[in-house]
Amino acid sequence: MTMEKGISSVEVLPSKSSQVTAVKVVVKEPETKQTQRGKRVGFVLVHAGAGYHSESKAKEYKHVCKRACQKAIEKLQAGALATDAVTAALIELEDSPFTNAGMGSNLNLLGEIECDASIMDGKSLNFGAVGALSGIKNPVSVANRLLCEGQKGKLSAGRIPPCFLVGEGAFRWAVDHGIPACPPGIMATRFSLAAFKRNKRKLELAEKVETDLIQLKKRRQSNEKGSRVMCRTCGRPSRANDGSRGGDQIELYSLENDSGTLDTVGAVVVDQEGNVAAAVSSGGLALKHPGRVGQAALYGCGCWAENTGAHTPYSTAVSTSGCGEHLVRTILARECSCALQTEDAHQALLETMQNKFIGSPFLANEDGVLGGVIVLRSCRCSAEPELSQEKPTLLVEFLWSHTTESMCVGYMSAQDGKAKTHISRLPPGAVAGQSVAIEGGVCRLESPES
């Protein structure tokens, strides 16, 4: 097997928009290893969120990415399919108290944990998802079980099996299918409870300031007989105008935007047969409204996997992270997958992040567009085309891109002894929500049969 990996150069690309800065990390550092005949091969790329990863916690994030890669590779080496491998990686990421998924998820307004997760199988194109799920330690395992049950065909009496379950119903389905319930209180960690208390205090302060502002404005309005701008849809006073948000004062009380608030986790995998799978899991935004479902549960938004087919020369797998509402409204996972069917994967992803995410008309009113993606695409090709004896080789291109301050990723092939990890950061001077960082590499996998 020939591996091309390692970061060799960083170049700043000229951007079309002054708001967009692109960092391209060219990955060329060939490591030649002999193929171990009979060994299963495959590749995994994981992320521990697009958000902000402080230097103090960098080691923890890298460590969990490493373990997640190893879990996926162990599965692949044991002959498991891509969906099994991607689930194994996600369980490791969910179990970390440092990520915002599974254990240690952000708490909602009521101090509860409600998780979203989904998985997609590139071979069957099946999908499983859960939203606002409480009481299950590994939401991705429920999503995977939904995918698996969906693949078995119709239920009794011709009923169509569900692919997306939410809330209490999702919990009951999981338990009925043998997935153990997690006792209350176990999933909240010391970190998540402390962040919840800090955020609650900030919210109370912010609301007090807003109440004072409203009263101030009311007094002014009654003096000035000023007209209020009404919301054009519901006819009620516009929030932007009644003082309940937006003032510079309010920004002081904004919730913590540390890694805890946006760190959806995810993974993409290609197995020995070239099948791809993708998964994503999230605890959602800090102090979200109970019942809020974000991109991690939504088809096309949180993850995407599609094997090569009649109209798709490449197999592609994508997992997203960041502000759920931004990722939903741009259907970013599927958008990336579609774009990756053109020749230059790096250029296609960069343009997608610039034009279909930051520059999306669906997010025109947003101050900053926050998100990140990991993608891989693979195709069968000849390792050494000049030789007549062609070896069936899987070419895997993998990339990550983000508009957030940082993104933590890890990657590994089945032939590697250990995973490589990296915290990708926007270059100095680039503005989060308005700039794009993009990096990646290439890996050639020989089939074990050759």
Next chain:
Amino acid sequence: MTMEKGISSVEVLPSKSSQVTAVKVVVKEPETKQTQRGKRVGFVLVHAGAGYHSESKAKEYKHVCKRACQKAIEKLQAGALATDAVTAALIELEDSPFTNAGMGSNLNLLGEIECDASIMDGKSLNFGAVGALSGIKNPVSVANRLLCEGQKGKLSAGRIPPCFLVGEGAFRWAVDHGIPACPPGIMATRFSLAAFKRNKRKLELAEKVETDLIQLKKRRQSNEKGSRVMCRTCGRPSRANDGSRGGDQIELYSLENDSGTLDTVGAVVVDQEGNVAAAVSSGGLALKHPGRVGQAALYGCGCWAENTGAHTPYSTAVSTSGCGEHLVRTILARECSCALQTEDAHQALLETMQNKFIGSPFLANEDGVLGGVIVLRSCRCSAEPELSQEKPTLLVEFLWSHTTESMCVGYMSAQDGKAKTHISRLPPGAVAGQSVAIEGGVCRLESPES
């Protein structure tokens, strides 16, 4: 105002696949009316589901479509925006005990009503949705309120407002925002309760037959030492092989596929200013698992609305109906909207239904692909280009298409005295789930300013 409406001819189009039959109803029957200066104009197209509409209930379905159109037009005439008008139409459709939305929705496995609904505004491109919502008479009103609240900007402390809420959290949010709770038991009707009881009996019978079959197979297997096919994802025995589904015997006990099981309702509207909006609402599949969320709640799947923009020469609005899982996996509403940006709307929609729905690789394993869409697209043009004094005219093309046995639609412009309604059916010999029917018309709306 010039109106071109009415059905003048039916032609059967040659199809690419032997499984696809296309019926094109060319709509050309100009009715010339004078524009009433100062009167608000606009157009609405509604549907009471793609499924099977028995002749005996045809009158009821047409009647509710008519009332829904009138409600939307009343709003438009009062100067309301497209989102208000489309919500008014949906409330009327939800309130009908004959449709599978709001009142009279299908009951789930536990005999409860859980509704999905969503709305999209083509101007702001904002979206609001609820899933698995119980205890609210008009789910679309919650979706519309979410959309409206989302348009007001961030919440206190910089929190991003939710666009999608599910279950108990969605209910609490609705009540907190002044939408009245509906007392338990009110939303189930005589019809829906009777259908639930019949379906429950069928399910019990089907499950008994399946249990007997499993035991029979087990005895055979122990005799033949036959190997069992395992699910490749979860490693458990495949349902198709263990006798718990698929036998011809089972088909006898399939749940009622009458209009009650698939009848998501929806509407698309264009207002006087050319702004489009779309909405959809559904009680979901009969005997669905609690917590199951279908296309009516999902971004891109249940409805889509997008005003004309830099990359979109036409404003488009789409609402879908049918088997939720099929509509989700094809992201059909958005797919139709994208296709409608090409010149020939009729051909674009037909090809989308043939290639991206029935022929979708995402539904390759399905026996039949069941769904329907209503679409409209509009653009500003000159009513009489040969005259030098151009009048600003809105050209509205509207179409409906379905693979189900029938689809009930209604449409009306603000200048009409009453709505037109129609039950579209597949032509004789066409197979539901494998054939496409498509019909539609054109309407020219002069701006009131002219």
